[in-house]
Amino acid sequence: MKILDLCDVTMKFGGLTAVNNLNMYLNKGEIIGLIGPNGAGKTTVFNMITGVYTPTSGNICFGDFNESIINKKPSDIANLGIARTFQNIRLFKDLSVIDNVFIGGHLNVKSNIISSVFRTKKYKEEEKKLYDKSIKLLEEVGLKDLMYEKASSLSYGKQRRLEIARALNTNPEILLLDEPAAGMNPKESLELMDFIGSIRDKFNITILMIEHHMQVVMGICERIYVLDYGEKIAQGIPSEIQNNEKVIEAYLGVG
Numbered sequence: 001m002k003i004l005d006l007c008d009v010t011m012k013f014g015g016l017t018a019v020n021n022l023n024m025y026l027n028k029g030e031i032i033g034l035i036g037p038n039g040a041g042k043t044t045v046f047n048m049i050t051g052v053y054t055p056t057s058g059n060i061c062f063g064d065f066n067e068s069i070i071n072k073k074p075s076d077i078a079n080l081g082i083a084r085t086f087q088n089i090r091l092f093k094d095l096s097v098i099d100n101v102f103i104g105g106h107l108n109v110k111s112n113i114i115s116s117v118f119r120t121k122k123y124k125e126e127e128k129k130l131y132d133k134s135i136k137l138l139e140e141v142g143l144k145d146l147m148y149e150k151a152s153s154l155s156y157g158k159q160r161r162l163e164i165a166r167a168l169n170t171n172p173e174i175l176l177l178d179e180p181a182a183g184m185n186p187k188e189s190l191e192l193m194d195f196i197g198s199i200r201d202k203f204n205i206t207i208l209m210i211e212h213h214m215q216v217v218m219g220i221c222e223r224i225y226v227l228d229y230g231e232k233i234a235q236g237i238p239s240e241i242q243n244n245e246k247v248i249e250a251y252l253g254v255g
């Protein structure tokens, strides 16, 4: 069953067409790869899904009711259940590990400004619930022992996990991962593959990931979309993509 559906989506920046007539969908529970050479339009796709950019034309629908999310604010889209991580890790580096995850969950806290200013009983209860949930999340991603450490003191691989834990604290249905293996050594990349699979299973979510590390993409993604100069040049299961001539040409820069 589809959970996200991009229909004929185009994004133009002045005279530059960053994404052209893209059709792409995610089924519930899938891990999908979005790949392509530098400048292919991958991040632009993420920015359109998360409401940072409004497509020049086309539609993007989300959820059981296939509701259009075009023209919704990024915060509303996050509230609907689409979370993301970034190519360059964006943590609050001077805050503790637990505080980084705790902050992520604040999006879902229902209390209003009055109850937060006066720290009402209800507000305190919600904060306690969120704190406990944040600890549980850290346990799930293997960082509980480091919860009081500064985020900046963690290794690169662990910072990535922390960013994912923070995104998970918004209760997403879809998690968009922008180059999760960037900067990782081979051992960390292999661990990341297992980690992403376990996150999907434990949290029952759908994952769309941009990734340049082919071993990770081919090892974990069930289907893959390939962009080149804003055009979708291929889609399919990993073995189809690996043997696709257009894809090989795009990556080798020949043809």
Ligand SMILES: Nc1ncnc2c1ncn2[C@@H]1O[C@H](COP(=O)(O)OP(=O)(O)OP(=O)(O)O)[C@@H](O)[C@H]1O
Pocket: 013, 016, 017, 018, 036, 037, 038, 039, 040, 041, 042, 043, 044, 045
């Ligand atoms: N806000 C913007 N204004 C103008 N051009 C933009 C903007 N955002 C992206 N572009 C252009 O759109 C094209 C696609 O960029 P995008 O960042 O989506 O590619 P990408 O596939 O994510 O690349 P990379 O792998 O290098 O991150 C590029 O030519 C880029 O310069």
